[in-house]
Amino acid sequence: MYPFKKLLSVVTGVLLAGSALSQTNYPTIGKVVRIDPKLDNLLDKEAKIEVLASGFVWTEGPVWVKEGNYLLFNDIPPNTLFKWKEAEGITSFLKPSGYTGAGRYSNEPGSNGMTINQKGELIACEHGDRRVSLMPLSGGGKRTLADNYQDKRFNSPNDVVQKSDGSYYFTDPPYGLPHQENDPSRETSICGVYRISPDGKISLLISDLTRPNGLAFSPDEKILYVAQSDPQKAIIMAYPVLKDGNLGKGKLFFDATANVSTMKGLPDGLKVDRNGNLFATGPGGVMVLSPEGTLLGRIDTGEATANCAFGDDGSTLYITADMYLCRIKTKTKGVGF
Numbered sequence: 001m002y003p004f005k006k007l008l009s010v011v012t013g014v015l016l017a018g019s020a021l022s023q024t025n026y027p028t029i030g031k032v033v034r035i036d037p038k039l040d041n042l043l044d045k046e047a048k049i050e051v052l053a054s055g056f057v058w059t060e061g062p063v064w065v066k067e068g069n070y071l072l073f074n075d076i077p078p079n080t081l082f083k084w085k086e087a088e089g090i091t092s093f094l095k096p097s098g099y100t101g102a103g104r105y106s107n108e109p110g111s112n113g114m115t116i117n118q119k120g121e122l123i124a125c126e127h128g129d130r131r132v133s134l135m136p137l138s139g140g141g142k143r144t145l146a147d148n149y150q151d152k153r154f155n156s157p158n159d160v161v162q163k164s165d166g167s168y169y170f171t172d173p174p175y176g177l178p179h180q181e182n183d184p185s186r187e188t189s190i191c192g193v194y195r196i197s198p199d200g201k202i203s204l205l206i207s208d209l210t211r212p213n214g215l216a217f218s219p220d221e222k223i224l225y226v227a228q229s230d231p232q233k234a235i236i237m238a239y240p241v242l243k244d245g246n247l248g249k250g251k252l253f254f255d256a257t258a259n260v261s262t263m264k265g266l267p268d269g270l271k272v273d274r275n276g277n278l279f280a281t282g283p284g285g286v287m288v289l290s291p292e293g294t295l296l297g298r299i300d301t302g303e304a305t306a307n308c309a310f311g312d313d314g315s316t317l318y319i320t321a322d323m324y325l326c327r328i329k330t331k332t333k334g335v336g337f
Helices: 010-018 037-041
Strands: 031-034 049-053 059-065 070-075 080-085 089-094 111-116 122-126 131-135 143-146 160-162 168-171 193-196 202-206 212-217 223-230 233-240 251-255 270-272 278-282 285-289 295-300 305-311 316-321 324-329
Touching (some): 031 037, 059 316, 070 111, 111 160, 143 168, 143 193, 233 278, 251 285, 270 305, 278 305, 285 305, 285 316
Antiparallel strands (some): 049 324, 122 131, 131 143, 160 168, 193 202, 212 223, 233 251, 270 278, 305 316
16 A cells, blocks of 8 residues: 655656666665574575665556566556566556556556466456456557456455465555545445455455455465555455365464554565565565464565565565565475576
8 A cells, every 4th residue: 555655757767776776786785583493494594685776756566577587566656567677677568557447546546466377468457447467468459357346346455365276366445536535436345355266256255354455375375365455454364265266264374563663564465485484564664474473573675665576486585565665585485486
């Protein structure tokens, strides 16, 4: 979610981002906070948070494209999808990214969470167009995977993951609406978690969360983790995944509410490594959690941190934090690498 602040211009953002194009030694920010010795198995003691580019408004939704070895990420307020590649730096990849209507829509019109599906296509949650879309990266236009449930338009789809059976799971808080939960165009009062089955059927799986946001499967896909970006109840929930793709009764996995008043950020995007450890954005940057829900430490960018994604060979964690695109090298690998 984009915290309301004075907007930087799109032009300024691109120029500042471009200043890092030819760098081989990137500047660093923040620090790694060690809470449990087990963090040493995941992050080297000398690991640094590198700033690959800056000057954006609110970065989100990083996703690594293996076919091409590059990262895609969103700058939501200016409705722009950017590409970063080591040898090339930052280039504009797609604009508009999430709102194709006329005039100004909201403070967060662009696309947000993204994933690459089993066919190598880009799946994106689009705030302004209020849908989950599919776009081939080899060329060609988008098509809509889902834009309503029972004839009621979604609020503003936020994050999406694909299960190995081909189905998609996504969250739908109101952050992209012009007046958020009080917007007159809102058609559903539910901030839901939904599933798109392989045959295109849409089902509502969770309806009792106030602000569902990031989500990820455990390595064996037996658990779906869902982050809630509600400052009054800043939590990560864990839901058992049933054989038919539905979810069982969830349980609290981690509660970060106590840190909201003293650290920047809320539970947002999250990723899981091969061993089931969670790298979950929240108060204080990226929280590193064991499969049992123990906080091992934090990758503290010093900024409100929105999302993260594993890339390169799977051992680099790319991080979107406020106006920055960052990365940190890890000693583990993300699921799917």
